[in-house]
Amino acid sequence: MGQSTSLVGADGAANGYVALIAKFTALQNAAGGLMEEAELVAQRMRRNADAATAVADLSAAAHVDGVHVAAIADVGQAFAVVVGGCKRMLSVADTMHTAAGHLKHEHQAEYGPIHAAVTxxxxxxxxxxFYQKT
Structure with missing residues (x-):
């Protein structure tokens, strides 16, 4: 993993203006995809939590042994915990998506005119x- 990180930082021309815009766009798209996936998983886990709670209630109404009802209720609670984790992941992905968009915009504002003049x-x-002081 450290090797790929150093290669990305040292890939010279691949860190030019256009390449960085592409990387920021890819980061933004990945964060958007993560947001969609986290939302889908959260919805699925919420349905599972609701179903487990319903099964626990029906089992209790059917006078199933309390140990089994408690175990089913624990499963429902575990699904609810996953929903909370998905919501936190969704929030982080949203922050990353926004930050990548801002970074791309700032990069374009700062270096876009220079790139246009050079090209x-x-x-x-x-x-x-080349023009940096050493």
């Missing part, structure tokens, strides 16, 4: 970092 020019451009 409009026929003159060969220096590599990034």
């Amino acid at each position: 409009a020019s026929r003159a060969r451009q220096a590599k990034p970092g």
Whole structure:
């Protein structure tokens, strides 16, 4: 995992203006996908929690042994805990989606005009970092 991280940071031209816009867009899309998946899982787990609670109530009404009713109720509670986790994941994914969008917008605002000027020019451009003081 550390190797792929260092490769991404050291991939030179793949960290240019257009490549970074693509990476920010991919991050934003991944966060959007995570939000959708987390919402679907939360809905499914809520239905499962409701079903388990209904089964526990019906079992209690049918005078099933209390140990079994409690076990079914525990399963329903476990599903409810998963719903809470999905909601927290949904919140984090929403924050990441928004942050990636802001980052992409700021990157475009800062470097978009420079990129447009450079690509409009026929003159060969220096590599990034050439003009930095050492």
